[in-house]
Amino acid sequence: MLKNLIIRWSIFFIVLTVVYFIINAKVHAVAQASLESALTFTVPVYTKDELVNNIESRLKYLYLRTKGIKFYVYKVKRRENLWTIAKRYGYSVHTIIGCNPQLKTYNVNEGQKLLIPNIGGTLHPVQPNDTLKTISEEYGLDESVLKNTNFKLSNDLKEEIFVFVPGKRPLVDLLNENMQQKYALRELFVSPLAGRITSAFGKRRHPVTGRASRHGGIDIAVKQGSWVGAAASGVVTVASYDVGHYGVAVFIDHQNGYITHYGHLSKILVRVGQRVKQGQLIARSGSTGRSTGPHLHFTVKRNGVNIDPLQFLW
Numbered sequence: 001m002l003k004n005l006i007i008r009w010s011i012f013f014i015v016l017t018v019v020y021f022i023i024n025a026k027v028h029a030v031a032q033a034s035l036e037s038a039l040t041f042t043v044p045v046y047t048k049d050e051l052v053n054n055i056e057s058r059l060k061y062l063y064l065r066t067k068g069i070k071f072y073v074y075k076v077k078r079r080e081n082l083w084t085i086a087k088r089y090g091y092s093v094h095t096i097i098g099c100n101p102q103l104k105t106y107n108v109n110e111g112q113k114l115l116i117p118n119i120g121g122t123l124h125p126v127q128p129n130d131t132l133k134t135i136s137e138e139y140g141l142d143e144s145v146l147k148n149t150n151f152k153l154s155n156d157l158k159e160e161i162f163v164f165v166p167g168k169r170p171l172v173d174l175l176n177e178n179m180q181q182k183y184a185l186r187e188l189f190v191s192p193l194a195g196r197i198t199s200a201f202g203k204r205r206h207p208v209t210g211r212a213s214r215h216g217g218i219d220i221a222v223k224q225g226s227w228v229g230a231a232a233s234g235v236v237t238v239a240s241y242d243v244g245h246y247g248v249a250v251f252i253d254h255q256n257g258y259i260t261h262y263g264h265l266s267k268i269l270v271r272v273g274q275r276v277k278q279g280q281l282i283a284r285s286g287s288t289g290r291s292t293g294p295h296l297h298f299t300v301k302r303n304g305v306n307i308d309p310l311q312f313l314w
């Protein structure tokens with residue numbers, strides 16, 4: 001009887017020990033495997049083309065390399081443009097252009113993805129001979145600022161593709177060719193005034209007639225009586241208190257194929273034939289003509305064809 005019991009217990013313990021070793025070996029194998037996969041996880045290697053063309057890759061790249069800055073993939077909503085998005089984040093449109101080297105135009109479409117940082121700044125595409133010193137000099141920054149925003153940035157930048165430069169605009173000659181041209185065009189014009197753009201160029205429902213129409217310019221909401229400046233130097237060709245639906249309006253011929261119109265004004269400060277300089281005050285804004293409230297209507301024509309003023313104004 002006792003002998004029988006001892007045998008039974010012995011068998012039980014032997015089985016238990018075997019099971020223990022089997023389980024242990026399995027656990028160990030799993031642990032080893034996961035350790036190996038953890039050790040073999042490498043930082044992905046990106047090419048510049050991939051970072052330019054793939055926003056998700058750029059996001060991951062910057063996530064691993066920047067400090068204290070958040071980047072988001074932003075989907076453009078209906079009726080948004082680069083300016084309204086930049087304004088929402090509290091920085092200039094240069095930040096969006098600087099962080100989105102894939103952009104070849106200022107026009108963005110609903111659903112299009114953009115990389116958006118939580119602070120103003122630009123991505124600097126690292127050039128072959130760049131050092132921390134040359135980059136900080138080019139942007140007029142202290143090296144420590146770059147080190148504070150870019151993780152583990154040493155003087156050897158051979159491995160780097162982009163460096164985030166906080167608070168700065170992109171360097172024009174490092175933008176793609178299309179954007180370089182656009183930046184050059186913008187130097188022709190300054191904004192006639194600072195205000196919120198309420199109606200963009202192109203298709204819209206007319207605010208007064210309610211009918212679908214093409215908007216030949218942009219509307220900038222401003223307080224009654226705001227100063228209006230010439231977008232570029234030129235000669236005044238129209239300065240009249242009755243220009244149809246424009247109401248009180250001034251037209252300027254910039255004598256390089258470009259003409260600008262300023263409508264719904266309240267007061268004119270120039271006369272026909274007068275030469276004006278860029279930024280010179282030409283009128284005060286109002287709500288004359290076909291208008292639902294105080295705003296400036298601003299049109300740019302190139303060789304007689306209306307073009308989107310947002311191509312020219314920051």
Ligand SMILES: [Zn+2]
Pocket residue numbers: 199215217218219296297298
């Ligand atoms: Zn208008």
